Amino acid sequence: MKISIVGIGLLGGSLALQAKEKGLTTKVVGVDNNPEHAAQALQLGIVDEIVSLEEAAQTTDLLVLATPVNVIIRQLPQVLDLIGDKTIVMDVGSTKHTICQAVSTHPKRKQFVAAHPIAGTENSGPEAAFPGLLKRKIMILCNRHESDHQAFEQVVNLSKHLEMHLSYMEAAEHDRHLAYVSHLSHISSFALGITVLDKEKDEKSIFEMAGSGFSSTVRLAKSSPQMWAPIFTHNTENISVALDAYIKKLQYFKEIIDNQDEAKSKELMQQANEIRRVLLGIDKKLTNL
Amino acid sequence: MKISIVGIGLLGGSLALQAKEKGLTTKVVGVDNNPEHAAQALQLGIVDEIVSLEEAAQTTDLLVLATPVNVIIRQLPQVLDLIGDKTIVMDVGSTKHTICQAVSTHPKRKQFVAAHPIAGTENSGPEAAFPGLLKRKIMILCNRHESDHQAFEQVVNLSKHLEMHLSYMEAAEHDRHLAYVSHLSHISSFALGITVLDKEKDEKSIFEMAGSGFSSTVRLAKSSPQMWAPIFTHNTENISVALDAYIKKLQYFKEIIDNQDEAKSKELMQQANEIRRVLLGIDKKLTNL
Numbered sequence: 001m002k003i004s005i006v007g008i009g010l011l012g013g014s015l016a017l018q019a020k021e022k023g024l025t026t027k028v029v030g031v032d033n034n035p036e037h038a039a040q041a042l043q044l045g046i047v048d049e050i051v052s053l054e055e056a057a058q059t060t061d062l063l064v065l066a067t068p069v070n071v072i073i074r075q076l077p078q079v080l081d082l083i084g085d086k087t088i089v090m091d092v093g094s095t096k097h098t099i100c101q102a103v104s105t106h107p108k109r110k111q112f113v114a115a116h117p118i119a120g121t122e123n124s125g126p127e128a129a130f131p132g133l134l135k136r137k138i139m140i141l142c143n144r145h146e147s148d149h150q151a152f153e154q155v156v157n158l159s160k161h162l163e164m165h166l167s168y169m170e171a172a173e174h175d176r177h178l179a180y181v182s183h184l185s186h187i188s189s190f191a192l193g194i195t196v197l198d199k200e201k202d203e204k205s206i207f208e209m210a211g212s213g214f215s216s217t218v219r220l221a222k223s224s225p226q227m228w229a230p231i232f233t234h235n236t237e238n239i240s241v242a243l244d245a246y247i248k249k250l251q252y253f254k255e256i257i258d259n260q261d262e263a264k265s266k267e268l269m270q271q272a273n274e275i276r277r278v279l280l281g282i283d284k285k286l287t288n289l
Numbered sequence: 290m291k292i293s294i295v296g297i298g299l300l301g302g303s304l305a306l307q308a309k310e311k312g313l314t315t316k317v318v319g320v321d322n323n324p325e326h327a328a329q330a331l332q333l334g335i336v337d338e339i340v341s342l343e344e345a346a347q348t349t350d351l352l353v354l355a356t357p358v359n360v361i362i363r364q365l366p367q368v369l370d371l372i373g374d375k376t377i378v379m380d381v382g383s384t385k386h387t388i389c390q391a392v393s394t395h396p397k398r399k400q401f402v403a404a405h406p407i408a409g410t411e412n413s414g415p416e417a418a419f420p421g422l423l424k425r426k427i428m429i430l431c432n433r434h435e436s437d438h439q440a441f442e443q444v445v446n447l448s449k450h451l452e453m454h455l456s457y458m459e460a461a462e463h464d465r466h467l468a469y470v471s472h473l474s475h476i477s478s479f480a481l482g483i484t485v486l487d488k489e490k491d492e493k494s495i496f497e498m499a500g501s502g503f504s505s506t507v508r509l510a511k512s513s514p515q516m517w518a519p520i521f522t523h524n525t526e527n528i529s530v531a532l533d534a535y536i537k538k539l540q541y542f543k544e545i546i547d548n549q550d551e552a553k554s555k556e557l558m559q560q561a562n563e564i565r566r567v568l569l570g571i572d573k574k575l576t577n578l
Contacts, residue, residue, distance in 0.1 A: 118498055118499075118500040119500060119501075120500070120501075120502065121501075122502075137500065138497070138498065138500065140498060167497055167498065174498075176492070177492060177494075177495050177498050178498060180484070180485045180488050180492075180495060181485060181495060181496065181498050181499040181500075181503045182498070182499070182500065182502060182503060184481065184484070184485070185481065185502050185503045185505075185506040185507070186502065187539070187542055187546075188477055188481050188506060188539070189506055189561075190542065190557065190558055190561040191535060191538040191539045191542055191561075192473065192474065192477050192535065193560075193561035193562075193563070193564040194538050194557065194560050194561050195469070195473070195531070195534050195535045195538050196469045196470060196473070196564075197560065197561070197563055197564065197567070198534065198538075199469050199531075199534070200567075203465070203466060203469075205466075206466050206469060206470060207470065207567045207570060207571065208427070208456055208574075209407055209427065209429060209456065209463075209466050209467060209470050209471070210407075210470040210471070210567070210571055211407040211408060211409070211426065211427065211470075211471065211571075212408075212409075212410075213409065213411075213471060213474050213475065213508075213509050214470045214471060214474045214571075215568055215571060215572075216474075216505050216506070216508050216509065217474040217477060217478055217505070217506055217508075217509060218474070218564055218568070219502075219505050219506075219568070220502050220505065220506060221558075221561040221562065221564045222562060222564060222565050222568070223558070223562075224558075225554070225555040225556075225558035225559050225562065226555070228554075228558055229551040229554045229555045229558070230551065232546045232549070232551075232554055233549045233551055236546060236547065236549055239546055240543065240546060240547055242484070242488070243539065243542070243543045243546070244543070245484050245487065245488070246480060246481065246484045246539070247536060247539050247540060247543070249480040249483050249484050249487075250476070250477070250480045250532065250535070250536050250539070251536060253476055253479065253480055253532070254529065254532045254533070254536070257476075257521045257525060257528055257529060257532070258525065258529055260521070260522045260525055262518040262519065262521075262522055265514070265517075265518040265521055266514040266515070266518045267514075268479065268483065269479055269510075269512070269514035269517055269518065270514050271482075271483050271486065272478075272479040272480075272482035272483045272486070272510040273482075273510065273511060273512075273514065274482070274486055275482040275485075275486065275507055275510045275511060276511050278486070278489075278496045278499070279504055279507070279508070279511070281496060282496065282499055282500075282503075282504060283504075285497075
């Protein structure tokens with residue numbers, strides 16, 4: 001199987017490396033409009049050749065769109081226009097609804113599978129890619145009824161070969177859920193980073209006291225602005241609702257702290273402690289694959 | 290040296306285990322008003338004997354107060370009343386100003402050293418204790434001029450033996466900084482946990498999609514309400530200012546997202562990306578000890 005990766009960054013690059021390691025492909029072709037990334041991807045052995053988007057679309061078995069979501073929306077119809085009858089196209093974007101909408105009436109819609117691997121780190125670019133990234137992670141496939149059965153099954157098989165855990169849902173549901181369990185986490189972390197960096201202007205040594213708790217909460221603030229800005233645009237409504245709920249909880253917590261109401265504060269934290277069950281569930285699922 | 294640990298939880302227990310491992314003590318005596326924790330601490334070999342607070346204060350060389358900060362404030366003057374001339378008392382509380390204030394005029398104030406090891410996990414109780422917890426972490430010692438030189442040096446030496454990195458500052462400065470780099474992280478995480486758990490009531494499968502990013506940001510939401518509620522009460526003013534700044538940043542971010550202003554959104558995230566330098570600094574310092 002000839003695989004083409006469009007956007008050879010953390011996700012696209014890791015998928016390529018793992019597909020090679022698993023022997024799923026002998027040749028990976030890359031497309032990247034950033035010449036530096038293209039050169040790095042070749043040098044790191046992530047891809048074997050750099051070609052244009054047109055060439056990749058016309059000569060590949062599986063084309064993976066791993067660019068930022070706004071770019072996926074632009075490239076997906078272009079790619080569908082160009083591919084032959086047997087080529088499958090999948091994406092790995094963090095939002096799914098607007099992407100599916102953008103090609104809902106495209107004559108080759110059935111050759112596209114909307115996918116989102118729940119995997120990533122706070123790093124980006126080809127140098128951040130590594131073969132273990134997708135292993136034991138969740139691959140969400142959306143709107144299966146809009147894809148050709150065979151195309152869909154091929155992406156299912158690819159995911160299984162990559163040792164991923166499969167989950168199926170509608171694009172709108174995906175976006176609603178992701179606003180809470182991923183997009184909100186990133187925003188809370190970005191905002192925390194800025195708040196403390198702002199304070200550093202007056203208190204030079206503030207970070208001397210930061211420990212692992214701070215590092216853990218603020219880690220996602222290192223994420224790529226180029227990738228995240230379009231995600232916010234393509235899931236605005238859901239993110240706005242989630243962010244509003246989060247701000248309200250913080251305001252309520254602040255009120256409790258200002259009133260030094262330890263009983264209510266404990267009650268609130270006990271509710272939050274319930275997250276223990278959730279995190280245990282996540283750990284279990286991801287290690288039991 | 291005979292060490293007594295009052296409050297044999299994550300921090301107190303870990304300190305006891307590491308002091309034993311380093312051969313700093315042959316006998317650790319424990320005080321805990323929770324009979325279950327006391328029994329566990331004995332069974333796990335964290336302490337060799339359980340005694341009353343009075344007995345510990347009267348028979349020990351170094352007494353470590355590792356209870357929640359509100360309890361430290363109550364126990365510290367009691368303990369100072371009871372100790373002999375050569376006994377040293379230290380605490381490990383997450384706030385320092387009110388603790389130092391509570392004994393500022395005590396005749397034995399000089400025998401007390403106000404300390405805060407920047408170490409912890411989201412777990413609590415004796416079973417959470419482990420000997421490596423304090424290693425390569427920062428030990429902040431406050432208001433050194435209020436302690437006897439010899440007492441202070443003994444806590445410095447203990448910290449060095451525990452392979453900790455030392456930092457000195459005033460209690461008020463400590464509390465102001467910690468509001469940003471620790472207390473705020475915990476509140477942001479507690480609030481995030483509650484927000485998503487609330488959403489789970491309508492969206493049963495929401496956590497099926499949560500990945501490592503969510504886990505990392507919400508990890509601190511597992512922390513002990515009994516420990517944290519008093520911290521909020523003893524650092525209310527600083528936390529309120531920090532929380533207010535954080536909420537304002539979130540509101541500004543929300544406005545940008547609502548307006549789908551990708552340029553401003555990228556600018557904000559690029560500012561947040563600066564946290565990379567900070568986290569690298571933390572990692573470097575803690576591994577270069």
